[in-house]
Amino acid sequence: MTLSKEKIANSIVILCLATFVLWYALNAHNASSSLENMILILPIASITLCLCIYEFFTQKEDLEKKDDFLTVLPVMILFAAYVFSLEYLGFDLGTVLFLAASLYIHGEKRLPWVIGYSLVYGFIIAYFFSMMLPYPMPMTFLPTDY
Amino acid sequence: MDIVNLASAQQAVALLFSEPQYWLVVIPGIIIGLFFGATPGLQTSMAMAIFLPMTMYMDFLQAMLFLTAIFTGSGFGAGVPAILMNIPGTSSAIATAFDGYPMARKGEHNEALGLALGSSTFGVLLGYILLFFLIKPMSLFVLKLGPSEMFIVILWGLTLIASLTGKHVVKGLIAGLVGLLVGTIGFSDNGILRGTMGLDILADGIPVIPAMMGMFAASELFKLVKSEFLVEDESQRKVRISYILKGFRKAFSYPVILIRGSLIGVIIGAVPGVGSSVSNLLSYIETKRRDKDPDSYGKGNPKGVIASESANSTSEAGSMATLLALGIPGGGATAVMLAAFAMHNITGGPQFIREQMDVVYAIIFANFAQAFLLIILGLLLIPVLASIIKVKMTYLVPSVLVLATAGSFGLTGNMSGPGTVLVFALVGWVFRRYNFSVPAAVIGMLLGKMAEGSLVQTLQISGGEFSYILQRPITIAILVLLIFSLFGSKLIEKLTKKAK
Numbered sequence: 255m256t257l258s259k260e261k262i263a264n265s266i267v268i269l270c271l272a273t274f275v276l277w278y279a280l281n282a283h284n285a286s287s288s289l290e291n292m293i294l295i296l297p298i299a300s301i302t303l304c305l306c307i308y309e310f311f312t313q314k315e316d317l318e319k320k321d322d323f324l325t326v327l328p329v330m331i332l333f334a335a336y337v338f339s340l341e342y343l344g345f346d347l348g349t350v351l352f353l354a355a356s357l358y359i360h361g362e363k364r365l366p367w368v369i370g371y372s373l374v375y376g377f378i379i380a381y382f383f384s385m386m387l388p389y390p391m392p393m394t395f396l397p398t399d400y
Numbered sequence: 401m402d403i404v405n406l407a408s409a410q411q412a413v414a415l416l417f418s419e420p421q422y423w424l425v426v427i428p429g430i431i432i433g434l435f436f437g438a439t440p441g442l443q444t445s446m447a448m449a450i451f452l453p454m455t456m457y458m459d460f461l462q463a464m465l466f467l468t469a470i471f472t473g474s475g476f477g478a479g480v481p482a483i484l485m486n487i488p489g490t491s492s493a494i495a496t497a498f499d500g501y502p503m504a505r506k507g508e509h510n511e512a513l514g515l516a517l518g519s520s521t522f523g524v525l526l527g528y529i530l531l532f533f534l535i536k537p538m539s540l541f542v543l544k545l546g547p548s549e550m551f552i553v554i555l556w557g558l559t560l561i562a563s564l565t566g567k568h569v570v571k572g573l574i575a576g577l578v579g580l581l582v583g584t585i586g587f588s589d590n591g592i593l594r595g596t597m598g599l600d601i602l603a604d605g606i607p608v609i610p611a612m613m614g615m616f617a618a619s620e621l622f623k624l625v626k627s628e629f630l631v632e633d634e635s636q637r638k639v640r641i642s643y644i645l646k647g648f649r650k651a652f653s654y655p656v657i658l659i660r661g662s663l664i665g666v667i668i669g670a671v672p673g674v675g676s677s678v679s680n681l682l683s684y685i686e687t688k689r690r691d692k693d694p695d696s697y698g699k700g701n702p703k704g705v706i707a708s709e710s711a712n713s714t715s716e717a718g719s720m721a722t723l724l725a726l727g728i729p730g731g732g733a734t735a736v737m738l739a740a741f742a743m744h745n746i747t748g749g750p751q752f753i754r755e756q757m758d759v760v761y762a763i764i765f766a767n768f769a770q771a772f773l774l775i776i777l778g779l780l781l782i783p784v785l786a787s788i789i790k791v792k793m794t795y796l797v798p799s800v801l802v803l804a805t806a807g808s809f810g811l812t813g814n815m816s817g818p819g820t821v822l823v824f825a826l827v828g829w830v831f832r833r834y835n836f837s838v839p840a841a842v843i844g845m846l847l848g849k850m851a852e853g854s855l856v857q858t859l860q861i862s863g864g865e866f867s868y869i870l871q872r873p874i875t876i877a878i879l880v881l882l883i884f885s886l887f888g889s890k891l892i893e894k895l896t897k898k899a900k
Contacts, residue, residue, distance in 0.1 A: 267834045271578055278581055282594040291592050293859060294852040295584060302577040309570045316835065326622045330826060333618070333801055337822045340805070341815055349802050356798035360625065375799060383806045386450065389813040391806075 264313055272306040275299050332356060344394040345383065350376035403533055405757050412761035415461065422462050426770060429469025430777050436470070437477020437490070438785050439807065444474040444490060448736040452743075460744040461759055465766045467737050468720070472770045475713040476520035476778055480785050483512045483705070484630070485800055487617035491609065491677040491846055492712040494839060495684035497616065499697060499704030504630065506700050510640050513786055514647020515702050517778045519658060519709035522651065525771040526662040527669075527717030532764045534666075535721055535753070545671060547857030548869060552878045553671055554851045556682065572837040579841035582606055583848015589856055601816040605849060610808035610820035612842050617804055618821055619828030619838070621797045628793055639786045644779065651706050657687050661710030668711075669718020677846050679718075683711035717767075724760050725753050 279299035282291060336352035343351065353372035362368055377396070384391050390400040416422055436447035447470050455463035478493040483500030496516060503512040585595040586605035596602035624630070629637060651658065661683040668679035687707035688697040697704050716733075723734045727741070727748030741748055746756075753760060788796070808817030831838050862868030869875055 264834050267830060267836070268574075271574060271836075275578060275581060278585075278595050282584075282592075285594045286590075286592045288590075288592075289864075290590050290856050290859065291588055291594070293855050294848075295581065295594075298577050298580055302574055302581070305570055305574050305577070309574065312570075325626060326829065329622050329625050329797070330829075333825065334822055336801075337805060337818045340809075340818060345806060345809070349806075353798050353802065356801075357794060360794040360797070362794050371795065376802070379802055379806055383810060387810045387813075388450070391809060 258315060260316060261313065264316070265310060268306050268310050268313075272303055272310075275302045275306070328359060329356075332359065341392055344380075344392045344396070344398070344400075346377055346380040346396045347394040349380055352376075403537065405761075408757035409761050411758035412765055415758055415762045416765055419462075422465055422766070423769075425458065425462055425466040426469045426766065426773060427777070429466045430473035430770065430773055431781070433470040433473020433475070434477040434777065434781055434785075435473075437474030438480040439803070444471060444478075444733045445736055447474060448733055449739075452736055452739060455740050456743055460740075460746055461762055463740050463744065464737070464759075464763050467740055468716075468763060468767055469770055469773075471716050471733050472524055472713075472767065472774055473777070475524070475716055476517060476709070476774060478712075479516040479520065479705075479709055480513065480782070483516060484509060484786065484788050485617060485796075486620045487613060487800070487804065491612065491842075492680055492715065493708070494612070494616075494677075494842060495680040495708035496705055496712070498684065498708070498839065499699070499701045500708075502698065502700035503702065503705065507637070508700065509786060510638075510643030511647035511650065511702065512705055513782050514644040514649075515651045515705045516647075516709045517644070517775065517782065518648040518651025519661070519706045520713040521771045521775050521778075522658050523662050523665060523710040523713030524716065524774065525768060526659070527666050527714035528764050528767040528771070530662070530666050530714075531717040531721055532761070535725055535760065535764075545874065546872065547854040547861065548872050548875045549878060550671065551851060551854035551858055552875055552882060553668070553678070554847050554854060556678075556878070556882045568835040568837070571835050572840045575831060575836040575838070576840035576844040579844025580848045580851065581844075582611075582841075583608070583845040584852050589853050601814065601819075606845065607808070607812050607817055607820050608842075608845050609811050610817045611824040611845060613804045613808055614821040614824030614826075615828030615831070615838050615842055618801060618825030619832055621801055622825065622829050623832070624793055625797055630788070630791075630793065630796065637790055639783045639790075641779065641783065644782055644786075647702075648775075648779075650702060654703060654706050657703055657706050658710045660686060661707045662714040665711035665714025666718040666721075669715025670721045671718075679715045680708040680712040681843060683707045720763070724748055724763070727752070 276299070279295055282295045285291065332352065332355055336348060339351075340348045342348075350372045353376050354368050357368045357371065380391070380393065380396055384393065384396055384398065390398050392398065392400045432447055432451060433444065437444065448467055451466070451470065455466060458466065474490075475492070478488065478490045479496045479500065481487040482493040482497040483504050486497050486501040488494045488497050500512045500516065503509065583605070586603050587593055593603060664683045664686065665679045668682060684697075684704055684707045687703055688694050691697070691701075691703065693701075719734045723737055725748070727738070738748070746752065791799075804821055805818045808821045809815070811817050812820075828838050830836075831841060858868070
């Protein structure tokens, strides 16, 4: 039997979900095995695991056209870097840098546009949310008591 | 028992027109609501909480008109990003995105926005008309709903999962059930901590709205990086009032869907804690299930938008019923209204209904007017909100990601919001790629804690005796309805075939 790349990837996703369910049920059981704690988790986890086993063994070849992982990967990495940097760079500077990097990577090569848009949009968003929200946000240039 | 108190209704009209300032707060309220609803991450409850201090300087009726105007505006506003960006601004607009966004991608964004506006205004209007006639009987009915009834209503919501998944039913169920488990992470009602992996920020559970933003919006944006515009065809990339009006009128050509959605909205909206998050899905699924061509849903069927928007805007009236008649807030928005009640030293409930029926009716009548004002303000503001489709994806994708990130910070007040968006964006992308239903997972997450809470309460009340359910006629009635809604049409189909 030959397994296509898609089928292997699909199997890995099912296995990951089953592992999460099993881990969560055990974690909840270890926290407390009382009926109140397990009344929903145990039956739901059991049913989910049965469905995962069923899906694992009965999966069919999917012929739908899928996104290419490599085209999405740079956006994911950039977005992850943005989120992780917010605490250190603040919403103002972090947002401006994320916007500029995104625009440049995705084909906007006119530097005045890249810099202008990133600065204006980034600062407007950071300022708007800092004014509207009842709690402080991390910032580098805008005033904050974060 | 008189259903309507005519003398109080007359006093209510006189009260509403006694002071012009009552009406002065309505238009700003609707605009604030539209603005907050249409901004992903800003919630109705947040808008109301921010503007709550202003109501200290108003009298009680004026404060209620201002807050309900925000509620009305944001009910429709939340549908705008759901249609244009696949970001349901709130959980009540999840089902709007199912068909609204595919319509937008086909260049039918004007029509979709018009449909949403028409259905929303109809929903608000019918909801408050029903509230006018039913506030007294409803207050008595809601009192009879216990945890077992709540659980069955939630179960009803969960059974939707199977219907949402098209040809990948098992994967849809897995996604929904995993979502349900994820929804129970954190402290249980009994104070037991589970599944937090030692992270303190998860003690209150996974922040559901940021997770929803990640799964719905960010994961979709990753996919759109390759496209040049949201609407590929340049000739269709125009915002036209005439097309919006066409969509608006079209909404009224499906009266059955509108009325069914509104009834579901008012009934489910009255159940505290469930409300519009479930009603829009129930209405959507019921419409899809009854349609001759269910496969066209999720691909840009206008009926999907009508079903969702009519139900979520009617839920407002439902949740107002429990607030006014029982003093129980049905969700975040009505919880803020309860705070306004407290600020004016007013306690909702049967006594409030008995003694201040004129004020209750005045609030209801003012909302009739709000429905019409929403049409005018919606039509004026939609072109501004809809011009987003003219923006290049190169600019739109990072800009919306930034908006979602800042909005999620706004929801949690710390970095757990943006972190959740990131994690669930990746999960959502994987789910989409391998056909695990994203909406099913989100519904599961929304209902997890609620389902567990009602099950535990049922267990405690019944003492572990299953026969308890048999003593609850409403539970049995809802259960029968649930079973019928699942298998009824197939059964009727089979019986008709046999008869032929």
